[in-house]
Each structure stands twice: as C-alpha cells, then as structure tokens.
Amino acid sequence: MISVQRPMDSQVVELLGRNRLTDEILRSGLEVAHPSRDRGIDLIAYADIDTNVPSFIARPIQMKAASTQSFGINKKYEKFPNLLIAFVWNLARGSNEVETFALSYQEAVIFASNMGYTSSPSWGTGSYTTTRPGVKLRDLLAPYRMTPARWWERVTSGT
Numbered sequence: 001m002i003s004v005q006r007p008m009d010s011q012v013v014e015l016l017g018r019n020r021l022t023d024e025i026l027r028s029g030l031e032v033a034h035p036s037r038d039r040g041i042d043l044i045a046y047a048d049i050d051t052n053v054p055s056f057i058a059r060p061i062q063m064k065a066a067s068t069q070s071f072g073i074n075k076k077y078e079k080f081p082n083l084l085i086a087f088v089w090n091l092a093r094g095s096n097e098v099e100t101f102a103l104s105y106q107e108a109v110i111f112a113s114n115m116g117y118t119s120s121p122s123w124g125t126g127s128y129t130t131t132r133p134g135v136k137l138r139d140l141l142a143p144y145r146m147t148p149a150r151w152w153e154r155v156t157s158g159t
Helices: 010-027 075-079 105-114 135-144 148-157
Strands: 031-033 043-047 057-065 071-074 084-089 099-104 127-130
Touching: 010 031, 010 043, 010 057, 010 084, 010 099, 010 148, 043 148, 057 148, 071 075, 071 105, 099 105, 099 135, 099 148, 105 135
Parallel strands: 057 084
Antiparallel strands: 031 043, 043 057, 071 127, 084 099
C-alpha cells in the first residue's frame, strides 16, 4: 500500500491542533469545554471540585495551531482576563514532534516586546506574527512548553 501525504489546509491544521490540545489537557486531569461560537476563546480548561482544588477553576484558551511553527500576538485578546494562548507547533510532523507552549496574554506581549515585534508597523495595527521563530524566541518559550503537570499548574494556579 502506498501512503500519500497531502499538504494540510488551515482547517485540518486547526482541527488537529484542537484535538491535540484537548488530549494534552485531559491527560493532565483537567476537563475541557468547547464554546459553541468562536469569539476569541477556542476552549476552556477547568478543574472540578475534588481533593486537589477547593473550588471550580477555569481558564479560557486561545489556540494558535501551526503545521510547522508560528508565534503571533493580537491586541484583541487583551480584553480576556486570565486568557492563555496555546501555540501548538509541528502538526505536519509526527505526533512525537508536536510541541505546545502556553503563555498568558501579558507574557506573550512581553516576549513580543523583548523580540522587538511591538516596534513593528504590524503591531501598530494590532497584531504581529512570525512563521520563523528563531533561537532567541525558542529559548524564551522553552520554560512554557507544556506537559500534563504544567497544564494542571497553569490552569489551577491562575498564572
């Protein structure tokens, strides 16, 4: 049998990213809700009341899925308190190469500023995106690479 891999369109990348992100969060022991409409929040990760948390805790998540790698920030997400932006990378590669990074909106803006992105004309109009994150940006992102334990911590600690 011959296997042919076709290029993924943006809808397939979005679906794969959402499913991968949902899988990662569920493996952490959290629950996931998918809003019916996309108004800036792609999913909500939450912890029910149990022995690990004293009350219901939830975090909205905006997902940025990429077949390779992409980092972007948009001023429109500033209005969502406690928003996490999840960057799901390398979806066109094998599942062992997929990486997810999660930053708060404020952290993403700090990274963008450190990289000089907030001085760009595109940031002046509200957003900045790069599809070629270099070594410096990858080094900044490294501590934000997600694991099940990190997902639990990011969602339940509120940071």
